Amino acid sequence: MKKIECVIMDWAGTTIDYGCFAPVSAFIESFRMIGINVTAAEARKPMGLTKIDHIRALFEMESINSAFRQKYGRNYTEKDVESRYAEFQRLLFATLKEYTGPISNVIETIDILRQRGIKIGSTTGYTKKMMEVVVPEASSKGYKPDNYVTSDDLPAGRPYPYMIYKNMCDLGVPSRFSVLKYGDTISDIKEGINAGVWSVGVILGSNELGLTEEEVKALSPEELKQRMDDVRKRMYAAGAHYVVNSIDELPDLIECINARMENEF
Template identity: 30%
Template sequence: MIELVACDMAGTTIDEHGDVYVALARCVEEIGVETTPEAVQEWMGADKVEAITALIQAGGGAASPGIVAAAFTRFKELLVEFYAANPPVALDGVEEAFRTLRGQGVKVALTTGFSRDVAEHLLASLGWSVAAPGVEAGDPGKVLDAVVCSDEVPAGRPAPHMIHRAMERTGVQDVRAVIAAGDTVNDLAAANNAGVVAVGVLTGKLDREALAAHPHHHILDGVKDIPALLSFPN
């Protein structure tokens, strides 16, 4: 029986209009390093400091700690600007799916390549927050049981640490009782590395063929379909 569903944020549960892609590319390009859409896509779902470091190196730049830190600061500034101009919204059916899952006793967690400060700002804009332990989905905003950010673990995706940290925070012990859902290759890799059920969703940039080319258990149209996968009626 599934006890925990851990979902990525941008592109999986939240439509932020692809602004994270633009911000990631621009913060690197502004220091004089060229990027490509393919290179940026490769690092989607990963810790953003790790992504910036890799993109600078791939472009032939010097990824010194100071340069990476400055680029990361600029990345966060750009996201604030973009999100203010075009606010992120919950993807279709996601909140309802979260409430259905929690109503059936399944814990819901978000894992993200964003740092805690970025994630908290994003969640606040949506009105999402973490419910107290044992509290079901009564308050409309209390749709989560845990949020884990990449700056809270030793390494971001494709490492399994965020999924395992979500298990720790929700008291789930068996990896076989966990679904991890995401819209990127790194999301699937992290799920497989964690030993959980790997679910790809088609609400991001990759189509079914691109996701299905990587190890997975299910490919769904979106997180909204997870309750049906578990035979829970919405």
């Protein structure tokens, strides 16, 4: 019988850094330093890509591209991308340790999954050097997956499937049907779909929702529901098989997926 044997999780906005705030401010500030205003919504849109691809995606946005041409009288070049990426890294590394706290119920839910024999892998848009900061800090706070993969030595990062395949190799998971990818961005959803695994999105704490815990609590129930529904629609439109509100729904969802596979395969 096929069943879920491995859950591959994203990091910022999924398991740590509620709201995925560490990269957002660094992206905004790196562009501000060359006189280009980037909104939080714009900074969040490509989230989940490798960070240099994220910079490229920002430059390609019409509003940012137009502002750059107007200010500098030319189109951006790869040198501009590399310059903003270098500044982004400097800004990110200055504060990265502060954004490594586990999101509520992550540690408890992973304990439940492990008790059921499920392996915990992970992928990320961060580089290996960034993860050398994140991993020990998150571990000291109680979050430690069985494996993590960056795109440094692979053909590409998200939305390509290579980090998922590397997790499967590292963890000895033989079938894609036994893998569930869990993340908070559209790139996460597409990564799972492109790998041919179960792709599940999460709303609360996500980059897509883009709110702190305090902001979530301050919203009226009606406003929060509307914003969550908007995220849910975007994730399903991107191809998600399922979307959950929070990670504590994951164990029951996995049981449903297992039952579905038992009946369909």
